[in-house]
Amino acid sequence: MQVAGALLGAAILKAVTPERYEKTLGTTSPGDGITAGQGFGIELMITFVFVFAILSSVDSRRSDIGGSVPLTIGLVIAMCHLWAVSIMSSNSFLFQF
Numbered sequence: 607m608q609v610a611g612a613l614l615g616a617a618i619l620k621a622v623t624p625e626r627y628e629k630t631l632g633t634t635s636p637g638d639g640i641t642a643g644q645g646f647g648i649e650l651m652i653t654f655v656f657v658f659a660i661l662s663s664v665d666s667r668r669s670d671i672g673g674s675v676p677l678t679i680g681l682v683i684a685m686c687h688l689w690a691v692s693i694m695s696s697n698s699f700l701f702q703f
Contacts, residue, residue, distance in 0.1 A: 636694050648693060652686035
């Protein structure tokens with residue numbers, strides 16, 4: 607069922623993706639105007655924030671943590687992803703709807 611779901615999801619994604627974006631769908635290359643160094647810096651920053659959030663959320667010596675650790679980590683992932691995508695690929699078809 608997982609394989610069938612993956613194949614169905616891929617077929618739906620291919621069907622709704624404009625043809626001009628099919629070649630770069632799923633690639634991790636930076637968008638237009640972003641150099642390799644800038645892309646590396648952005649990835650470095652979001653990786654630091656992500657790892658820092660995980661380590662500070664699961665630290666057993668901290669007594670001031672009162673929320674959900676999985677929720678905290680999930681929100682940090684979402685924030686880092688949305689921030690990096692908006693910078694790295696401002697010409698992405700996701701932002702043209």
